[in-house]
Amino acid sequence: MARLGxxxxxxxxxxITYYEYSIYISFHHALCDGRGIMPFVETLIYYYCxxxxxxxxxxxxxxxxxxxxLPGETADPFLQQYDFDQNKEFxxxxxxxxxxxxxxxxxxxxxxxxxxxxPSVQYLSVCKKNNATPVILLALLMSRAITKLYPEYDKPINANIAADMRDALDAQNTFKNCVKSMILPYGREFSQKSLTEQAAEYRALLAAQRDRDYCRKEANAMIGLSDKLDSLGSYEEKQKIMSFFEGMSLNTYIVSYLGKFNFGENAQYxxxxxxxxxGTTGLGINMSCCGNFFFLDFKQNFPSDKYVKAFCVELEKLGIEYTASGKIPFITPGDSIIARK
Known part of the structure; x- marks a missing residue:
């Protein structure tokens, strides 16, 4: 893969690179987010097929x-502050x-x-039976699996969900980064509820965190950080502030759902x-859908397979079939945009 930038x-x-039967599309988060790259991927695959x-x-x-x-496709949603109901309880x-x-x-x-x-039909059937979305079911099963690995857990297990803010910021068509992180906690009292009850509670939590005013409030905080960086006189001063974030880690794990790719009849290929x-720390799960399958990528900075195995045990309990790969070591090249010491 190329070193972007x-x-x-x-x-x-x-x-774009390729090897044997695989096409690799490398993109930089400074340019766009996952949803921003999807239209490019869909068009590329259409032409290839x-x-x-x-x-x-x-x-x-x-x-x-x-x-x-599209209207507003190149708009940057973080160039101005947003109005929101400051009297609302968030x-x-x-x-x-x-x-x-x-x-x-x-x-x-x-x-x-x-x-x-x-298999998407099986997975979505279990989702429908329990009034869960694909992301909610994924988070419930992964958090439940972690409780089995750490039965003495003394704090809630958090699934940190990447969420799209486009609708709340009236930037539905932008390809630029427009995401924030939502939290789905899993504690001991919560663990005693049925899967359907848990899914209902998670739906309510996600709805509260997708609230239009709440998203605009959080967007303003991000814009405030950018404004602070703009006020600094040197690159070194900016790096000093951002180094604080580079050292942060989100407990317990991260989930990102890209959605379903629109390949039409070409999905068969x-x-x-x-x-x-x-280059990330800890455990992250990327989820996407294409054709008749959901694909999960457990990406880690450690080689152990205990988390993916524990997750697959939970799939088996629900009668969901799966195929799982072995360990795949990999490196994606760092960019050349930021001079890191």
Whole structure:
């Protein structure tokens, strides 16, 4: 893979490489987020399959190379402060959560991932039965699995969910980063409830954290940090502030759901789709959907398979079939944009 932002790839922030039957699409978070890259991926796959397998019906919503940009597609949603109801009482959830033993930074550059594939019909059937969404069921099963690995856990187990703020910020079409983190805690009292009850509680928690005013309040905090950085006179001063965030870790684990890729009839030619990066601390789970399967990527800075195995045990209890890979060591290149000491 190319080193994004480097002269070797013309300073580009997107790069395409391939090997045998795999296409690798590298993108830089300084340019866009996961939802921002999805339209590019969908268009790229459409053209590839058109050349390789013959023309199919263009999936609704997928754009061609000559299609115009959507209104506000290049807009930056963090250039101005937002109005919100300051008298509203907002939810307050603690990030003081249980930390898995491996949630510590290490010097080793190599990261590890495990790939899990689930039949979407089975998985969604269990979701529907328990009034859960794909992300809610994933978080419930992973947190339950962690309680089995750490039966003496003394703090809530937090699933930190990456959430899209586009609707709340009236920036529905922007490809730029527009996400925040939501919390789904799993404690001892909560663990005694049924799966359906747990799912209902998680739905309420997510709704409270997606509240329009709450999202705008949090966006203003992010903008405030940017304004503070802009007020500093040197790159070194800016780095000093941001180094505080580089050392932070989110307990207990992170979940990111990219959604379902719109490949139309061409989905039949895609066996797997995965998204991942190295250089993160602890445990993260990336989830996506394509064709008839959900794909989970357990990405870690440690080699142990105990978390993915414990998660798969919970799948078995619900009768959900799966296939799981072995350990996959990997490194994604660092960028050349920030001079790190």
């Amino acid at each position: 480097h002269i070797s790839c013309g300073y580009h922030l997107i790069n 058109d050349l390789k397998y013959g023309k199919k019906t263009l999936p609704e919503g997928v754009r061609l190379a000559g299609s115009p940009l 939810i307050n959830l603690s990030r003081d959560a249980f930390a898995i033993l491996e949630n510590v930074a290490v010097d080793e550059r190599t990261n590890y991932r495990y790939e899990v594939r689930l 895609i066996s797997d789709i995965h998204f991942y990066n190295s």
